[in-house]
Every structure is written in C-alpha cells, then in structure tokens.
Amino acid sequence: MGRKTTKSGKIRLTEVAKLAGVSPITASRFFRNPEALSLAKRERVDSAVKELGYVPNLAARALASHRTEVIGVVIPSLTNNVFADVLRGIYDSSEGSRYSIQLANTRYSILQEEKLLRLFRAQKPAGLIVTGINQTADSRAILESMNCPVTQIMEIGDSPVDMMVGFSHYDAGFAAISHILAQGRRRIGFLGARMDPRVQRRFEGYREAMKAASLFDPNLIVTTTVPTTVTLGGTLFADLVARTPDIDAVFCVNDDLALGVLFECQRRQISVPRDLAIVGFNDLEFMASAVPSLTSVRTNRYEMGRHAVTMVIEAIEGRRPEVPVLDLGFQLMVRESSTALDT
Amino acid sequence: MGRKTTKSGKIRLTEVAKLAGVSPITASRFFRNPEALSLAKRERVDSAVKELGYVPNLAARALASHRTEVIGVVIPSLTNNVFADVLRGIYDSSEGSRYSIQLANTRYSILQEEKLLRLFRAQKPAGLIVTGINQTADSRAILESMNCPVTQIMEIGDSPVDMMVGFSHYDAGFAAISHILAQGRRRIGFLGARMDPRVQRRFEGYREAMKAASLFDPNLIVTTTVPTTVTLGGTLFADLVARTPDIDAVFCVNDDLALGVLFECQRRQISVPRDLAIVGFNDLEFMASAVPSLTSVRTNRYEMGRHAVTMVIEAIEGRRPEVPVLDLGFQLMVRESSTALDT
C-alpha cells in the first residue's frame, strides 16, 4: 500500500538500492565515490536515482559521517562593497565544489563574532573563513578548537590561527602617502571613518610615512567611528578644511570618502588636483570614471575570496599549502587626482 | 577512563540528562519548550548543560525532527548594492530568531536558479526567499513542491507562488518619466544595462509614459545586457548623444549609470540640469551628495528584506498573513539634477 513517488520524503537510498538491485551501501558509494563501482552497477544506480527522483538527506549524511559540507564565512559587513567582491570570489570558487557557503555578519562587533563562531561550532563546518586578525581570545580559542581548516582573510600578520590570505594595510597606507609626498605635497590630510582594525593599520602607515618626512601634524587628521558614506566624506573634509585650511592633499581610508571629498571640492570650487590632491583606497570601479579620475590603492578582493576558499577546500581534503600565509599585495592606481604640483 | 570535557564531540544530550538526573527526552524538551518542564528540572538541566558545555548536534536534530531551521535566500547578484541592502535587512531580522540564513547567488541566470532550488530542496529549508517573479516553469514547480513558506521579493505581480513583498517597477519607471515630463523636458533618453526582468519593467514604464505623451522615439533608447558600472553609464550616454544629440533628459535604470552620465557630462561640459536632466533609480546614498545632487527613485530595500524574513518566519510558525502580497512602494526623490527648464 506504500506510496513512493509522492510525498517526496519517502524515497530513501534503500528504495534506490532496491530498484537498482544492489545493497544500500553500494548506492551510497555511487554518490561519494562513483569510480569504486563497476560500470554496470553504476549505471543501474544512476537510472534508479533518476527514475525515483531521489534526493539525498543531508542531515542523515551529516549525522552518519560526522561532517558537513559547509564552509562558514564570517564577515563584518554586507553593505561594504569591499566584502561584496570578496564574497563573489568565495561563491564563485565554491560553486564547482561540493561545499556550500554559510554566511554570517558580525556588523563589526567582535562580541557578535564570538557568538557566531560558537554557532558555527555547533554546526561542525568543514572549513571556516573569518575576516581579519583581531579576534577576541575566546574567539581564537573557539577557532583553534574547531578541528577544521580556518583561513583569515583581508589582512596578514604573524601567528595565523591556521592560514591567511590578504595584504598589509600598513604598507598600503605607507605607499599611498609616499606617492603623494613624491608629488610635492606636504600638508596631507587623513580622513578616516569606521576605524576598524584594518583602517587603523592604514592610519599607522600614514602616520609613519608622515613622521619619516617630518610632516606629521595631528591637525591634519579627522576621523570618526561612524560608518562610511559618500556624504560623510564631504562632512569630514569640511571639518578638516575648517581646522587646517592649508592642506594640499587628502588621503581617504576608502573610496566612498574620496568621492565625497571630490563632490565637496566641486561645491567649494576647490580645484582637484591643482589645489588639492585626493587619494582613496580599494579602487572601486567608479574611481577611474570620476572627473578628475581618482587615485586609489587597488586591493585584490575577488582573488582574496577565491584563494581563501581554495585554500580551505584543499586543506579539508588533506592538501595543506606549503606556506600558510598568502600575501596578495596591492597596486597604487595613480590617476589625475594626484598628479604633481606645478612649481 | 573516558574523557568528557575535551574532545567536544563526546557530550550528547544523554550525558546532560544523566548529570541532571532526567531522561534524555526531558533534556531535549528543555531546548525546544522550556516552559513544559517543572522549574526544578529546568534548572537542573540548565546547569548540566553549562557544566558540560553541551553543544547540540544540528544534524541529528534535523534528521529526527524532519526539519531544519534554515531559511534559504536566492538572489541574482552579490555585487549589486541593491541586494546588499536587502540582505542586510534579511540578516538583521533573522538574527533574533532561531533561523539561520543560507544564501545562494544565481548571477542572473534562471538555469542557475533552478539548480540552486534543487539544492535547497535537498536541504528541506524551513522557508525560502527568492528574487523576482520570473522563475522557469521547473523552478516554480520545485518551489511549489517544497512544502515550506516562500516569499518572492523585489517586485510584485499576480500569481505569487506563496507570498510577495516588493513594488511595481513599471509604476516606478512611469512615475520617474512623468516627473521629468512635468519639468518641461521632451526628449528623454533611456539608458539601460543588464536588462533583467525588473529593469525591463522599468523600461515598459518609460515606454508607456512616453507614448502617452506622444514622445516615444526608439532613437532615445540605448540598452545593453552587460552588467552595470559607473563607467558604462558614461559609455552608454556617449552612444546616446552620438545618435540623438537633441536630448534634454536621461532616465537611467540605476544610480551607477546616472553617476556615470554625470561624470561624462562634466567631461563634455554639458551643464546639468540646464542642458540635461538626469534621473537615476534606487536612490543609493551618493545620489544626494553628488554635484549637482541627483534625482532618483527610492526603493525600500532594507525594509523589503526585513518584511520578507518576518513573513516567512511567521508563516513557518503558522501565522500566515491576511494578504499574501505586500507592496512597499517607492518614493521619487527630486533633486537638483531634474529641476524645471528655464523658459
């Protein structure tokens, strides 16, 4: 009397095996290691699967095998374009594989991060990708106790939990300032928002470059912990100009701020780059399109996502990388907004 | 000799129950329906859980209960800011609940969407959120066979699979054009990229508004299926000007294109809005900040995400909405770029 095609919950591996005339475990192997089956049985199982419309039960699989096929990804923001690119890389690279991505958003809160990591631990992910290197001690402990490959992304540093892929925000900040200095600018303002750990390291790059040139001056610095927007760029710039009118360049910790500064300059008839050089960070697509085109520091976000997933998957499958830390570097994209001063 | 605190895999509900002096099923109920326990046992279980550091096994739970606590979300793009906002709403609203979000990216491919839906079906999600109303017949069939609440987002239409939250892209396009016409403009160009179903409906709004004013002219239209960028906005605009030099306004299907048009105008010394009015779509944050500030159609993306999750969760828990279709509307944000022509 038992139905089988309807009430889709009914078709188990057993049914498939029965129809194919094999044992359940052979049918099971068909999915995990098809090559281990004789061609004949492989085809029999294959058609049985199709005929019955068999859909594997992931929960049963996970319970029996003690592992899932999900890779957890912990990022601090969904609205930040930077992470959108990283995520694209992650999803693109994971698609070919059998792993699926589970995303979690900390909103830049390390306590929230801790909570999410606890949640992940309950789920026994096959691998984990987390943003940055500033986890709490508890978070680190969780990560280390998780018995799965972990890749930290966006930046690099000593003492990785496991693997890392990113670049040095300090170096990138330093390089940006060195470039501006090389153009003959001296009063270089710093505009910062959000001030997360990576932004702070860019700031350190700025500070050290300025100090090395004996040009550091606290009056050149305007920061806020408020999230970044284009509008905020204009506001911060207005603050900076009010306090320090003689600036001849501005380094913005991201491109949204830089665009806001450009608009504010247009509003105030400040000529860019003649009166003011502008340099952003991340090299979002619009930077090249702006008038004047805006200099920025390109970061390889999409590649970061791709590498992170690849490294994790390789590690899951036993092929650990020779070096656990991958530096993807950055490129200074010099454009009109930071050309040399006429002298 | 058996450890228990280390090798965290060891602690099962049984261990908790033993320590608390109750049966496993009572310990189980502690998590799902604490009120059903006597205060005494509840406290005993509670401390046992804490003492042992018990972590529930989600796979076992899913297998035994025939349901998971994940809500699947299917979107066409991760880099599009529009979806970033929707996702933020989704994640924000899901956080308080016990449901976790599983994200899938179709990259605007309806075949990929079909594939992903099949994958979801294997996972027996508690609920599903999908983008748009243009699923393939197969996709629709899968959705309908899934036995869980489904919410379609971003737009509304007849014949929802289950529930819907969005707005009419046709109406929004029509309203934008009506506004431009009311400013005295006559030669209104249309710039479109990507041309996904929602963009096409905005186009239909444009077309009908123009036809109603007897101003429709194919030469005013430039579209491409290429993904949107700011740079592309400039390129499309250049094409349009080359073909139809006498335009006095441009409607862009999104804000990135609009920004690109603005930059291109700056490059060509075309005065906005004097020579050309510009209207975008979505009202991304930078629109208000641009010089001149750019008119756009605000869509309530964050709220869309929030409502979608809330509706799904409510439905999962048996409280279906009175009306299955929620229209969140749109607002025309009139700014400097589309003020009236001097006459």
Next chain:
DNA sequence: TTGTATGCGTTATCAG
C-alpha cells in the same frame, strides 16, 4: 568490487 551489521544524536509517539 560489494555487502552486513551497527551506530550517529536527537525527537515523535504515545503511554503514564
């Protein structure tokens, strides 16, 4: 290459 026996950790069912 294939199959048998057994267990994974939890919850549903129904009785008390």
Next chain:
DNA sequence: CTGATAACGCATACAA
C-alpha cells in the same frame, strides 16, 4: 509534567 521505545536516513568498519 515525564519517560520508554522506536525511528530518522545514511556512512563507517570490517569482512567477503
């Protein structure tokens, strides 16, 4: 309010 028993659907280990 509490508990005993029996699934849930699949994979591991080992044997053939």
